[in-house]
Amino acid sequence: MVHSSVTEEIQRELETRLLNGSWTVGTRLPAERILAETLGVSRNSLRVAIFSLKARGLLVSKWGSGVFVTDRLQGIISSPWRQLVADHPDLRWDTLEFRRELEGATAHYAALRADKSDLKKIEGIIKRLNKAYDTGATREEHKADADFHEAIAEASHNSMFLYLHAGILRLLGEHISLNLQALEDPSGKVTNQLRQQHLDIWHAIRRRQPDAARQAMLAHIDFTRSELASRDI
Secondary structure, eight states: OOOHHHHHHHHHHHHHHHHTTSSOTTOBOOOHHHHHHHHTOOHHHHHHHHHHHHHTTSEEEETTTEEEEOSHHHHHHHTTHHHHHHHOTHHHHHHHHHHHHHHHHHHHHHHHHOOHHHHHHHHHHHHHHHHHHHHTOHHHHHHHHHHHHHHHHHHTOOHHHHHHHHHTHHHHHHHHHHHHHHTOOTTSHHHHHHHHHHHHHHHHHHTTOHHHHHHHHHHHHHHHHHHHHHTTO
């Protein structure tokens, strides 16, 4: 008989991988033997934990192929986002307010804790973002922008920030994309300001300046809110 506390611990570990983005939608889990060895648990205990996640619709078995991550977690959170914003405009402001608090903190701790791998990742995203700005590649701009904020959350190395950020990651991606569409400006003035704001955040993190990183992130969110409000959106 499998001890419940053991299976609960395994289940929490699997849930963490779903929440922090280690296992994204469609990911095939490692073979049972390999995953059990990686976690240092028995295959029987692992099997019970996986069964529990299947029962909740978070994992699914495909005959002859293995066990895969479903879209249940993301779908619950964010699939109706754009329609909800249309029906409830205040949701946009609530989300910006939430992002201001969460991302100001993640930027602060990223400046304190980012390792070489984190900095390299953020720098790469900044290069993608700059290229998108220069070429007018709107879709890539939206994707790189969302990736930038996600990478900063990862660089904070705080499990709760990661949990919160990963749990609403798809929603934040759609939120950023929706805002950027509303902020489109043929003159290029807004784009230039957004570019500089992202650079200010990046430079503060790279230079290990936590207070400056927080303030740069807050300025970025406040600018977005001000611009959207000025357009009566």
